[in-house]
Amino acid sequence: MPRPGASRSGGTGDPAGPASQPGVTRRRLLGTAGATGLALGAVGTAAGYAAAGSGDPDTAPLTSVGAETAVFHGKHQPGILDPMQSRGHLMAFDLAPGAGRKEAAALLRRWSATAERLMAGESSASDTGVALDAGPSALTVTFGLGHSFFARTGLEKQRPVALDPLPDFSSDRLDKARSDGDLWVQIGANDGLVAFHALRALQKEAGSAARPRWEMTGFNRSPGATARPMTARNLMGQVDGTRNPKPSDPDFQQRIFVPDEPSGTGTAEVPGGGSPRWMAGGSYAVVRRIRMLLDPWEKLSVTEQEAVMGRHRSDGSPLTGGGETTEPDLEKLGPDGTLVIPIDAHARISRPDQNGGAAMLRRPFSYHDGSDGKGAPDAGLLFICWQADPVRGFVPVQRKLDRGDALSPFVRHEASGLFAVPGGAERGGYVGQALLEG
Numbered sequence: 001m002p003r004p005g006a007s008r009s010g011g012t013g014d015p016a017g018p019a020s021q022p023g024v025t026r027r028r029l030l031g032t033a034g035a036t037g038l039a040l041g042a043v044g045t046a047a048g049y050a051a052a053g054s055g056d057p058d059t060a061p062l063t064s065v066g067a068e069t070a071v072f073h074g075k076h077q078p079g080i081l082d083p084m085q086s087r088g089h090l091m092a093f094d095l096a097p098g099a100g101r102k103e104a105a106a107l108l109r110r111w112s113a114t115a116e117r118l119m120a121g122e123s124s125a126s127d128t129g130v131a132l133d134a135g136p137s138a139l140t141v142t143f144g145l146g147h148s149f150f151a152r153t154g155l156e157k158q159r160p161v162a163l164d165p166l167p168d169f170s171s172d173r174l175d176k177a178r179s180d181g182d183l184w185v186q187i188g189a190n191d192g193l194v195a196f197h198a199l200r201a202l203q204k205e206a207g208s209a210a211r212p213r214w215e216m217t218g219f220n221r222s223p224g225a226t227a228r229p230m231t232a233r234n235l236m237g238q239v240d241g242t243r244n245p246k247p248s249d250p251d252f253q254q255r256i257f258v259p260d261e262p263s264g265t266g267t268a269e270v271p272g273g274g275s276p277r278w279m280a281g282g283s284y285a286v287v288r289r290i291r292m293l294l295d296p297w298e299k300l301s302v303t304e305q306e307a308v309m310g311r312h313r314s315d316g317s318p319l320t321g322g323g324e325t326t327e328p329d330l331e332k333l334g335p336d337g338t339l340v341i342p343i344d345a346h347a348r349i350s351r352p353d354q355n356g357g358a359a360m361l362r363r364p365f366s367y368h369d370g371s372d373g374k375g376a377p378d379a380g381l382l383f384i385c386w387q388a389d390p391v392r393g394f395v396p397v398q399r400k401l402d403r404g405d406a407l408s409p410f411v412r413h414e415a416s417g418l419f420a421v422p423g424g425a426e427r428g429g430y431v432g433q434a435l436l437e438g
């Protein structure tokens with residue numbers, strides 16, 4: 001299976017040698033004809049990397065981690081359905097003073113071209129060489145548009161109702177400087193250098209059109225670190241992600257993605273009108289930087305921690321028994337006559353059946369930014385969730401959590417963003433084209 005973009009042309013003007021020449025991958029990709037493309041979500045393993053086995057570092061086989069390739073073009077943008085990567089960067093940009101629709105379109109075209117090249121393991125226009133020697137490493141780049149983007153570009157009439165600001169929650173402690181933004185970029189890769197390389201390329205290509213607003217760096221477990229593929233753990237030690245909606249669920253598409261023919265115009269003139277047509281195949285990302293108060297959390301006994309969550313710490317199984325994926329028995333009483341899964345346990349009150357069916361796809365990164373200056377770790381979750389409409393996903397669940405989640409005393413929401421993430425770019429096109437040229 002040829003890797004997307006592997007034979008595309010486009011000069012780089014970079015002096016870094018063959019790896020930066022048009023159509024040449026960073027590792028001079030060898031014959032892709034025999035590639036098997038081992039499907040893992042949208043990520044595949046480019047078996048075409050397998051080489052003659054000489055000692056030549058440019059032709060030696062890559063490990064499976066380096067060879068994994070995600071697909072840039074498609075109905076949905078990458079970085080939503082792909083397996084979570086071990087490294088992540090989140091960045092928000094604001095359009096520069098004087099930059100409008102034309103500049104935004106040119107920027108998204110540049111960014112999309114670069115994302116396509118880098119995801120295929122090719123070099124970027126002003127390659128720094130940071131990712132030389134490495135394969136694409138399951139790199140994904142995802143672009144989103146914030147509420148303020150639409151006024152800046154004169155496209156208010158196209159702004160989806162679904163992008164209306166999130167309500168205030170009583171437990172919010174939000175830093176506005178690290179919240180929101182005109183444009184949002186999510187980068188994920190299974191190699192820290194590959195992810196950083198993409199970050200620098202996109203930052204430089206913002207040029208005079210957009211200025212960085214905030215940046216966050218996150219991580220997850222490395223592929224292969226466990227004996228078998230397992231659900232992720234967060235920095236509280238919990239198995240996190242067990243009950244995520246699955247693509248095989250009958251209602252998965254309608255819960256997570258805007259349909260091909262959105263029901264309404266999605267404009268403010270049509271309340272509840274859903275999403276506009278340019279969002280077909282797109283999704284809405286809610287991004288929350290949630291600090292974990294790890295010192296008090298780690299003082300709890302394991303039994304106390306498990307009561308907060310309603311699940312066992314060891315394997316994520318419900319307190320009512322069974323394995324990780326066993327359905328919890330929410331009515332079960334213990335010998336003392338109280339509920340085995342406490343009434344305020346996080347895993348109880350966040351369920352769709354406790355929130356009018358509200359559901360979201362959670363795809364977070366952990367983060368650690370040193371300490372807060374008083375000795376407590378500044379660590380937690382870069383919570384990212386995906387849904388077709390935040391009013392039927394994140395908002396009702398967070399309202400419920402805000403009212404009485406047993407986890408609340410141990411977490412603090414410190415930054416927030418809501419972004420419209422358009423559908424995937426067509427070949428030769430760019431993300432957001434239907435909006436900006438529609």
Ligand SMILES: C=CC1=C(C)c2cc3[nH]c(cc4nc(cc5[nH]c(cc1n2)c(C)c5CCC(=O)O)C(CCC(=O)O)=C4C)c(C)c3C=C
Pocket residue numbers: 234236238239240241242243244288290291292309311316346347350351352359360380381383394397398401411
């Ligand atoms: C508003 C949405 C949510 C926020 C914010 C949130 C924060 C948060 N969650 C954990 C850890 C776990 N969450 C789990 C389940 C779970 N959480 C949410 C939503 C939010 N979580 C949902 C919708 C669900 C699934 C509910 C269900 O369908 O049963 C779990 C249990 C395992 C799992 O299903 O993933 C854990 C663990 C932390 C640490 C956290 C803030 C830092």
Ligand SMILES: [Fe+2]
Pocket residue numbers: 346350
């Ligand atoms: Fe949760």
